[in-house]
Amino acid sequence: MNLYEDNFRHQGMRKKLVETIKSKGITDSAVLEAIMQVPRHFFLDKAFLNQAYSDQAFQIGSGQTISQPYTVAYQTSLLEIARGDKILEIGTGSGYQTCVLIKMGAKVFTIERQKELYDKAVKFLPVIGYNPKFFFGDGYKGLSSYAPFDKILVTCGAPVIPEELIKQLKPGGIMVIPVGSGDVQVMTVLRKAHDGEIRIQELSKFRFVPMLSDKERGAANDISV
Ligand code: SAH
Numbered sequence: 001m002n003l004y005e006d007n008f009r010h011q012g013m014r015k016k017l018v019e020t021i022k023s024k025g026i027t028d029s030a031v032l033e034a035i036m037q038v039p040r041h042f043f044l045d046k047a048f049l050n051q052a053y054s055d056q057a058f059q060i061g062s063g064q065t066i067s068q069p070y071t072v073a074y075q076t077s078l079l080e081i082a083r084g085d086k087i088l089e090i091g092t093g094s095g096y097q098t099c100v101l102i103k104m105g106a107k108v109f110t111i112e113r114q115k116e117l118y119d120k121a122v123k124f125l126p127v128i129g130y131n132p133k134f135f136f137g138d139g140y141k142g143l144s145s146y147a148p149f150d151k152i153l154v155t156c157g158a159p160v161i162p163e164e165l166i167k168q169l170k171p172g173g174i175m176v177i178p179v180g181s182g183d184v185q186v187m188t189v190l191r192k193a194h195d196g197e198i199r200i201q202e203l204s205k206f207r208f209v210p211m212l213s214d215k216e217r218g219a220a221n222d223i224s225v
Contacts (some may be wrong), residue, residue, distance in 0.1 A: 041053065089152075
């Protein structure tokens, strides 16, 4: 039996999800196409098929959360991805967002600080055909040995924009990061001009699991909403 079956029913459900995301204002056809192509039900237990294709974040065991599809589409649109972009992602989580980026032709370097989640993603993503570069570590530090990056995506709520990540962004690059230390974060787009000048744009509000530093304990019960 094929554990990872993606049949017409699944594709039909996914098409509806894409329509929902579109109706919420996502117009980038490459992003919508990537959402259409990544089987989100692979990331959830079989019993949760309906949840896989509803526009909701979902807790999928061992403290793992899968982001809301709209949020994934929104952040991905803001990154203005071109094929071949080298992207640093902070917060691998389930790996769903990672797969959407790869589907769009990006080369993804993804960091996760929770060992259990890291281990799971390292095993699972290649099985379903996605091969980012995985790192277990602290996203606040980025990956200086692989820098600079065309784009940086943070998928957890950061109290501030980490200076180290700004350094690792290529001139001409874009960072998308939810900023805020409370329950709510402001989706923030940081652009580094070719002369190094930084421009910051603040957009809508979201709720993410917190971006934790090494000193803080793991957030086993957090859920992104
Ligand atoms: N993008 C994921 C959702 C991630 S939830 C998906 O599509 O499923 C946010 C993730 O960020 C969690 O897995 C959390 O453990 C991780 N995280 C929190 N702080 C971090 C840090 N400092 N470095 C790396 N990952 C971090």
